[in-house]
Amino acid sequence: MGIELKDIRFSYGRVQALDGIDIRLEGGAVGLLGPNGAGKSTLLKIMLGFLRPDQGEGRVLDHDIRTEQTLIRRRVGYMPENDCFIPGMDAVTFTAYFGELSGMPRQEAMKRAHDVLFYVGLGESRYRQLETYSAGMKQRLKLAQAIVHDPKLLFLDEPTNNLDPQGRKEILELILEISSKKDIQVLISSHILPDIEFICSYVVILNKGRVAAKGELANLREASFRLFELKVKGEPARFLERIRALGCKVEETEDMILKVYMPPQLERKAIFQTAVEERIQVRQFLKSQTSLEDVFAKAVGVD
Ligand code: ADP
Numbered sequence: 001m002g003i004e005l006k007d008i009r010f011s012y013g014r015v016q017a018l019d020g021i022d023i024r025l026e027g028g029a030v031g032l033l034g035p036n037g038a039g040k041s042t043l044l045k046i047m048l049g050f051l052r053p054d055q056g057e058g059r060v061l062d063h064d065i066r067t068e069q070t071l072i073r074r075r076v077g078y079m080p081e082n083d084c085f086i087p088g089m090d091a092v093t094f095t096a097y098f099g100e101l102s103g104m105p106r107q108e109a110m111k112r113a114h115d116v117l118f119y120v121g122l123g124e125s126r127y128r129q130l131e132t133y134s135a136g137m138k139q140r141l142k143l144a145q146a147i148v149h150d151p152k153l154l155f156l157d158e159p160t161n162n163l164d165p166q167g168r169k170e171i172l173e174l175i176l177e178i179s180s181k182k183d184i185q186v187l188i189s190s191h192i193l194p195d196i197e198f199i200c201s202y203v204v205i206l207n208k209g210r211v212a213a214k215g216e217l218a219n220l221r222e223a224s225f226r227l228f229e230l231k232v233k234g235e236p237a238r239f240l241e242r243i244r245a246l247g248c249k250v251e252e253t254e255d256m257i258l259k260v261y262m263p264p265q266l267e268r269k270a271i272f273q274t275a276v277e278e279r280i281q282v283r284q285f286l287k288s289q290t291s292l293e294d295v296f297a298k299a300v301g302v303d
Helices: 040-048 069-075 091-101 106-119 135-147 165-181 193-199 217-223 237-245 268-277 292-300
Strands: 003-012 015-025 030-033 055-060 076-079 153-157 185-190 202-207 210-216 226-233 249-252 257-262 281-287
Touching: 003 040, 015 040, 015 202, 015 210, 030 040, 030 193, 040 055, 040 069, 040 076, 040 153, 040 185, 069 076, 076 135, 091 106, 091 135, 106 135, 135 153, 135 165, 153 165, 165 185, 165 193, 185 193, 202 217, 202 292, 210 217, 226 268, 237 249, 237 268, 257 268, 268 281
Parallel strands: 030 185, 030 202, 076 153, 153 185
Antiparallel strands: 003 015, 003 055, 202 210, 226 257, 226 281, 249 257
16 A cells, blocks of 8 residues: 555644554555544545644655655545535536646546546436535545546545445445455545444554554454453442453443453453352353454453
8 A cells, every 4th residue: 555654743732633653554445443533534634745744754655745745645535524515516527626636637637527427426417516415425426536536545534424324335335346446545534343344454443643453354353352241140340340450341231231351361260250259140141243343442442
């Protein structure tokens, strides 16, 4: 993929948005995950050269993020989180305009605009005023403008924002197709775990401006805490305190089920033993399927 960042720091006044980011990404579809406010959008903007890091250095497609922003933007497509529409424009004009902004000659930009609008399923509505577009159509249009100049790398910031389940499914399938069939590497930022699981095999998890975890999804799952669901009877306060001291992270659900994230080396019998000692009756002890949700929970802390 060609992204290399070293010790990137950035603050908006007193808010430290990025606090020392080191990443090296080679290829494949990469998920940039993290809760709202983790720093994902800021990181994308730094890689595009829209924001200048306070500290650190980086290269995107072998271009310096501090000095070669124009070259980066010619080769990188960017679907921003917020709408970027210009009132009174139709989709063709809008898409072609972004092609020109990325350095394409006018005629070529116009031709490509038609092509990509058909590709994202907006061919029939390409002359309609953008104000009349549904949320799903707007997201497709933002995707179209991001790929109009045939980028090598595509940054997608929360691409399923504001979409109903059908719209979300459609845009995810489109992104999956782009990332698997075309010669485009995709970096997708999202706080929605299933979206990332659908598209990416490699993830970087951001939390509070830092990289909380990164790696192949399969490996992260492997190394991750194992999740068990416990149903217990008795007053659990001391029991919880003690299993937390053993390294477990525990969430209590409303229906009195305890979600226990056990560190890899801890054995189940340690939990049973503690329960016996604390006079807690364990009525159910089920292993849950590990999902990205668990990796995520572990990385950002479930407490
Ligand atoms: P994410 O994309 O993961 O939701 P952001 O990069 O948008 O995170 O935000 C990271 C942090 O920076 C948050 O604390 C956010 O409130 C703050 N922030 C983002 N944009 C601005 C801004 N323009 N001015 C001040 N603070 C900002």
